[in-house]
Amino acid sequence: MCCSYSEQQKKDVTNFTQEQKQLIEKIGIYHEQQGFPPVVGRIMGLLYVSDRPHLSFEEIIDTLNISKSATSNALNLLLQMRLIEYTTFSGDRKRYFSALLEKWHQEVVDKMGSILAFSSLLRKANELRGDSNPGMNEKVLERIEFMEFLSREVPLLLEKWRKERKKYFFCPL
């Protein structure tokens, strides 16, 4: 096999402007703040900033100057978290990675799930406290109810969003 997809398309990937490099780092830092290791964040930054639809393992390594192992682990983590995806091309053994932009909606729903999990811990706390401190129970209950309110309302919000989108894109008469 003489010409892979990347050879056909390669236009020096590693040549980012200073501004683009800074943006990759900023997006990286944002992801670090969300709990990811630096390399993982940088890969997300690269995938968001690159003007290529998808990058190979090799290109990621060369652009970011990171090790194969760190890259392998980071990509597998991101794949597992469904934050990125990859495409393949027949006759080319490489995998081509890109940010999975459609995931965002689900992410919000998941976040609500975790809030709900916490609210059930608070419920348990109230239950175990019994009536030894009714004032506290009442305040905790208000917080529980607010979290549950959010969990009910956010999916509705997603629905609203989907409808607004549909209006614009599917029936633009």
Add this chain to the structure above:
Amino acid sequence: MCCSYSEQQKKDVTNFTQEQKQLIEKIGIYHEQQGFPPVVGRIMGLLYVSDRPHLSFEEIIDTLNISKSATSNALNLLLQMRLIEYTTFSGDRKRYFSALLEKWHQEVVDKMGSILAFSSLLRKANELRGDSNPGMNEKVLERIEFMEFLSREVPLLLEKWRKERKKYFFCPL
């Protein structure tokens, strides 16, 4: 000064049931997952599970078996993040800490702020990409717009919540 607030009220704080201890740890782990160190999480757990309205520095140390320094740092972090507060009683040098349950609403608004910050990074990415990959720009833009939609809608949701509450608690004619 012979009797501090804590001496008047002390009914063996450290005697939690197995179930309560487990709940403290679970709430601790939840906070760890939100990015806090273990000790910080456990203190939150303790403050949520305790049936006492507020606990002193000493009581926290004795109950959780943690060092003074870790406790001091953790409490100051939590105070600064406005997740806990403290009360004082005249003639008693101690500070009495409790979870700040009212903070939750603001927390949601803050979270939206961070989402908005990320969306402006993505806007920059689109801008720097120019028109070299319109398909990507379009998908990224959809994500940006969704984030901005959320940032607009969530404060409205808070307003809705406040109104529902008022209905129940302030005008229950």
Add this chain to the structure above:
DNA sequence: AATTTAGTTCTCAAAATTATGAACCAAAGA
């Protein structure tokens, strides 16, 4: 004035995280 109390700050050790480089492996190509 000396001691106790309620913490804070500093130093350091232990533990956890992160990333590297080398060894490895399976599939493809020569």
Add this chain to the structure above:
DNA sequence: TCTTTGGTTCATAATTTTGAGAACTAAATT
């Protein structure tokens, strides 16, 4: 069959985080 490619896995090094303990401080008590 031997080599190359596209990774993965392992051992380890570097860095960061976390928390303990001792020394410290300032106010209150004796």
